[in-house]
Amino acid sequence: MNFELDMAQCLLRDNLDNFLARQYRFEARRQIVLGEPGWQPTLWRRFADELGLLGAGLPEQAGGSGGGAIEHMLVMEAFGKALVVEPYLECCVLAAGVLARSPGDAATALLARIAEGSAIVVPAWSEPVGGVATQARRTPDGWQLDGRKAVAVAAPWATHLIVSAQVEGTTGTSLFVVPRQAQGLALQSYPTIDGRRAADLECAGLALTAEALLGTAGASQALLEQMLDEGAAAVCAEALGVMARLHADTLAYVCERRQFGQAIAGFQVIQHRLVAMHLKIELARAATVFASLSLSKTARERALAVSTAKVTVAEACRFVAQNAVQLHGGMGMTDELPLGSYFKRATAIEREFGDVDHHLRRHARLERVAA
Amino acid sequence: MSDEVFTRDLCSWLDANLPASLCTAMPEDEIPWGGSRGRFPNPDTRRWMDAMAARGWTAPTWPRMYGGGGLDATRAAILQQELRRRGARPALFSFGLWMLGPVLLEYGSEAQKQRFLPPIVRGEARWCQGYSEPDAGSDLASLRTKAVDAGDHWRVDGRKIWTSYADEADWIFCLVRTDTGRKHGGISFLLIDMKSPGISTRPIRLISGSSPFCETFFDDVAVPKEHLVGPLNGGWEIARKLLQYERQNVAAAGFGGELKRIEARARQLFGIDAQGRIADAALRERIAHADMYEYATRLTMQRAQREVDAGQASSASSVVKYAAAHANQQHYELMIETLGYEGLGWQGAPYETESLEQTRKWLRSKGNSIEGGTSEINLNVIARRVLGLPGGA
Numbered sequence: 104m105n106f107e108l109d110m111a112q113c114l115l116r117d118n119l120d121n122f123l124a125r126q127y128r129f130e131a132r133r134q135i136v137l138g139e140p141g142w143q144p145t146l147w148r149r150f151a152d153e154l155g156l157l158g159a160g161l162p163e164q165a166g167g168s169g170g171g172a173i174e175h176m177l178v179m180e181a182f183g184k185a186l187v188v189e190p191y192l193e194c195c196v197l198a199a200g201v202l203a204r205s206p207g208d209a210a211t212a213l214l215a216r217i218a219e220g221s222a223i224v225v226p227a228w229s230e231p232v233g234g235v236a237t238q239a240r241r242t243p244d245g246w247q248l249d250g251r252k253a254v255a256v257a258a259p260w261a262t263h264l265i266v267s268a269q270v271e272g273t274t275g276t277s278l279f280v281v282p283r284q285a286q287g288l289a290l291q292s293y294p295t296i297d298g299r300r301a302a303d304l305e306c307a308g309l310a311l312t313a314e315a316l317l318g319t320a321g322a323s324q325a326l327l328e329q330m331l332d333e334g335a336a337a338v339c340a341e342a343l344g345v346m347a348r349l350h351a352d353t354l355a356y357v358c359e360r361r362q363f364g365q366a367i368a369g370f371q372v373i374q375h376r377l378v379a380m381h382l383k384i385e386l387a388r389a390a391t392v393f394a395s396l397s398l399s400k401t402a403r404e405r406a407l408a409v410s411t412a413k414v415t416v417a418e419a420c421r422f423v424a425q426n427a428v429q430l431h432g433g434m435g436m437t438d439e440l441p442l443g444s445y446f447k448r449a450t451a452i453e454r455e456f457g458d459v460d461h462h463l464r465r466h467a468r469l470e471r472v473a474a
Numbered sequence: 475m476s477d478e479v480f481t482r483d484l485c486s487w488l489d490a491n492l493p494a495s496l497c498t499a500m501p502e503d504e505i506p507w508g509g510s511r512g513r514f515p516n517p518d519t520r521r522w523m524d525a526m527a528a529r530g531w532t533a534p535t536w537p538r539m540y541g542g543g544g545l546d547a548t549r550a551a552i553l554q555q556e557l558r559r560r561g562a563r564p565a566l567f568s569f570g571l572w573m574l575g576p577v578l579l580e581y582g583s584e585a586q587k588q589r590f591l592p593p594i595v596r597g598e599a600r601w602c603q604g605y606s607e608p609d610a611g612s613d614l615a616s617l618r619t620k621a622v623d624a625g626d627h628w629r630v631d632g633r634k635i636w637t638s639y640a641d642e643a644d645w646i647f648c649l650v651r652t653d654t655g656r657k658h659g660g661i662s663f664l665l666i667d668m669k670s671p672g673i674s675t676r677p678i679r680l681i682s683g684s685s686p687f688c689e690t691f692f693d694d695v696a697v698p699k700e701h702l703v704g705p706l707n708g709g710w711e712i713a714r715k716l717l718q719y720e721r722q723n724v725a726a727a728g729f730g731g732e733l734k735r736i737e738a739r740a741r742q743l744f745g746i747d748a749q750g751r752i753a754d755a756a757l758r759e760r761i762a763h764a765d766m767y768e769y770a771t772r773l774t775m776q777r778a779q780r781e782v783d784a785g786q787a788s789s790a791s792s793v794v795k796y797a798a799a800h801a802n803q804q805h806y807e808l809m810i811e812t813l814g815y816e817g818l819g820w821q822g823a824p825y826e827t828e829s830l831e832q833t834r835k836w837l838r839s840k841g842n843s844i845e846g847g848t849s850e851i852n853l854n855v856i857a858r859r860v861l862g863l864p865g866g867a
């Protein structure tokens with residue numbers, strides 16, 4: 104595949120790697136994750152002010168630098184390497200992607216606030232039983248929402264949420280911007296297995312203004328699907344960083360750990376295992392780059408490329424993470440090394456934005472349609 | 475008494491003594507570990523343990539004179555079968571039962587058997603395993619914790635690591651160096667009271683969130699001479715024998731058996747098709763596959779058990795350990811898939827505590843291919859000892 108980063112992209116990546124190496128050390132991260140609020144709002148502002156990171160993938164009219172999928176990919180990979188919990192994915196990829204494609208000044212204004220770091224916008228699309236059961240009713244002043252959302256990652260940190268709902272009288276999905284402080288919105292927050300925060304949302308008589316609706320009522324299903332594909336591609340990129348770190352740490356460990364009078368790296372079984380991990384990461388990288396480049400193609404091409412990447416990456420995550428633990432022996436089971444946290448993030452990524460079965464089914468369905 | 479009469483008596487005894495609350499899935503905190511610090515949040519657990527122990531059925535095949543059940547292989551199998559049929563939880567979980575007891579029966583002195591076996595059967599003494607050291611994991615025989623002859627006692631100094639439940643145990647069986655000149659031939663097998671002055675433990679947190687692991691320190695610990703098992707410097711043979719029992723028994727104890735629950739969850743999550751099957755074909759096939767693998771593993775375990783009952787530690791034990799570790803890990807991968815998004819919640823998530831418990835068990839299952847000898851080492855053992863392939867360590 105012909106793919107080269109341009110100068111600005113190289114610079115973005117290198118600056119970010121350097122910044123995180125200094126400002127996002129693992130021990131400090133551990134303390135942040137265990138404490139409250141579980142992330143660093145001041146660091147978020149520095150992402151915007153010092154690195155111009157938050158607008159890297161956003162359009163110029165919204166204060167961004169006009170980048171797109173490749174910028175997202177670079178940021179997510181770097182975030183994976185440092186195991187960053189701050190909500191770039193939720194806010195700058197998912198929510199910003201939706202807002203950038205939504206007409207109206209309100210959407211553009213909110214996008215500009217994302218780029219400058221003053222608004223944290225987070226989507227809440229999944230529900231306890233799948234589908235969209237949340238209902239939106241027209242009222243004289245705008246809208247009223249009732250329903251529940253499950254596991255909205257980063258929602259506890261949000262200033263705004265983008266909530267999917269079904270508008271009465273329509274069949275498709277609609278998306279609404281909901282201020283965090285809105286009356287009738289309740290969050291139940293909790294940590295996730297990988298050290299993030301998520302919330303279950305309850306909307307009960309949640310009143311919104313007329314402008315809260317993004318786009319046309321009932322016409323946002325395609326937008327939501329595109330958002331989910333962009334999310335899947337982004338976590339694939341994040342996984343590349345996570346797996347690179349797991350592989351590097353394991354490689355270093357087997358070279359240093361001695362048993363039977365030699366470094367265990369000398370055993371062929373161990374060498375082959377590290378090579379197998381490396382091969383999976385290489386395949387995952389190829390599939391991820393292709394998926395990122397395909398995000399702007401037709402819905403079908405995009406879906407095929409994203410499903411291919413998600414399955415390849417999920418299988419790599421499982422193999423690489425489990426073998427990283429295995430090759431560390433007893434050390435691998437402790438919570439004392441960074442390894443354990445990377446392991447948990449890798450396994451969470453396996454399941455986010457559709458697990459292997461989901462993407463296999465979708466791929467099989469689309470391929471059959473073509474034939 | 476014929477086997478039929480035995481079975482009939484057994485069934486009526488079980489009807490009378492097996493509490494219904496113990497025929498359910500066992501939560502982590504209700505595992506009947508026994509010992510002087512034993513906790514029984516459900517009093518039935520205690521009742522069940524005591525009732526089984528009184529008959530010697532916590533150690534069904536051990537001789538009656540040491541508190542065991544004195545059953546032959548056939549009746550032990552009948553007992554297992556009836557317990558499984560009723561979905562009964564094990565009456566006692568114990569390193570003493572699974573690991574130490576079998577080697578004491580073979581290598582212990584008469585006085586050691588009389589002193590140490592009955593409290594194991596009754597669940598009164600909880601044991602932990604002092605094998606691994608920071609620099610002696612897979613290469614166990616390079617261990618350095620030393621025991622020096624101090625006249626009327628041994629003096630022990632050194633450090634063990636990954637000692638499961640050291641902070642809960644009453645006793646530890648330990649591999650110690652008694653001759654620095656020879657590697658395998660300089661190791662002895664020693665029983666040490668955890669209350670001895672000079673022993674301390676430091677818990678190590680696991681990725682599953684709890685900390686059943688410890689680092690165990692020995693600082694000038696005095697151990698009575700008569701707590702040496704087998705000959706001086708003859709500990710390696712005992713250590714290896716114990717590992718075989720461990721691989722086999724720990725594999726059996728921790729093994730699967732919850733596929734029914736996975737299926738039930740999968741039905742909830744994906745719904746059922748017209749024939750009443752789990753609607754998702756791919757998941758259905760994976761569950762079927764896991765079922766078959768678990769079944770084949772269980773049969774192999776039973777064969778290994780028969781060999782052990784016939785008096786020889788089974789060469790199938792490494793096969794069983796490897797297969798059971800694999801099966802258990804697959805099992806929890808399936809479990810976590812059927813939890814869907816609930817599998818991502820951690821402390822305080824609004825989900826059933828059961829989901830959280832399954833998530834922790836899934837993380838813990840990653841240790842199955844490490845504890846008791848790693849899967850790589852097991853494969854090495856099978857290659858050398860079973861297939862007769864050449865090689866060093």
Ligand SMILES: Cc1cc2nc3c(=O)[nH]c(=O)nc-3n(C[C@H](O)[C@H](O)[C@H](O)COP(=O)(O)OP(=O)(O)OC[C@H]3O[C@@H](n4cnc5c(N)ncnc54)[C@H](O)[C@@H]3O)c2cc1C
Pocket residue numbers: 360362363367370372373429430431432433434436602603604605606607608610611612613635636637638639841842844845846847848849850851854867
């Ligand atoms: C959950 C759990 C509970 C445990 N409980 C106890 C306990 O109660 N008491 C106790 O004494 N110990 C206990 N252990 C320790 C366990 O026995 C050791 O972790 C295990 O023997 C491996 O040793 P190590 O951790 O030093 O790994 P290492 O020996 O350093 O191995 C690291 C990696 O190298 C591989 N390797 C090493 N040598 C070779 C080789 N020759 N060929 C190929 N690959 C090789 C291993 O397979 C592993 O993948 C427990 C471990 C776990 C995970």
